[in-house]
Amino acid sequence: MFTFPIMAVRKVIAHGEEDAAANGGFRNPYYGTRPGEGEKSGFWLVGDEGVYIISNGKLAEGQKPLVVYSNECHPKGTDDWWDYKRRYFGRDDGIEFIDADLVVPSFDRNFGATYLGIRLTENDISFSLITR
Template sequence: PYYGTRPREGEKPGLWLVGDEGVYIMSNGKLAEGSRALVVYAGQCHPRGDGDWWDYKRRHFGADDGIEFIEAERLIPLFGRNMSATHLNV
């Protein structure tokens, strides 16, 4: 079971681009009970490692918190093009 932006609405596999305390991506897949989601922070926007993360987040994501859903069907062709890629540019 996968979720779009709300449970039981638009259930599709994908990633969430999250602007909160930093900017990160995470899977939108349903987690097993008791497990925690893996998050991958944007370069220069990790609150524990980058001193100016707030300015970077505000400049590139906006001052408000939010979530953007990215469908897996849009990402899979990108992954197949370059197997040595190390970054996702959004």
């Protein structure tokens, strides 16, 4: 499982929405191979050098998206990040679009929750709210 502070997830979503409003919409997470899919408010879950979420609004030239690493898989803060990424995300790099409508309503109903947990299986992505 990968965990992210809910406040950070909210910031990533808001940052993407602000970028989209300023720069003409949302980026396609699938490099154009699935046109129109995932081009809405949300974020990308990325497995690369670590596992992180990233804002998805279109960017102005030179602008960078907001990136937040999972607590378990940050290459500069977790010694075993490489093994953890391979075990729970997979060996290959990848990207999954997460629609804001899938997570924000649960944040709004559960004010005591502090972290979003994301669990990947071969066929599914599941979410849980965690209170720490």
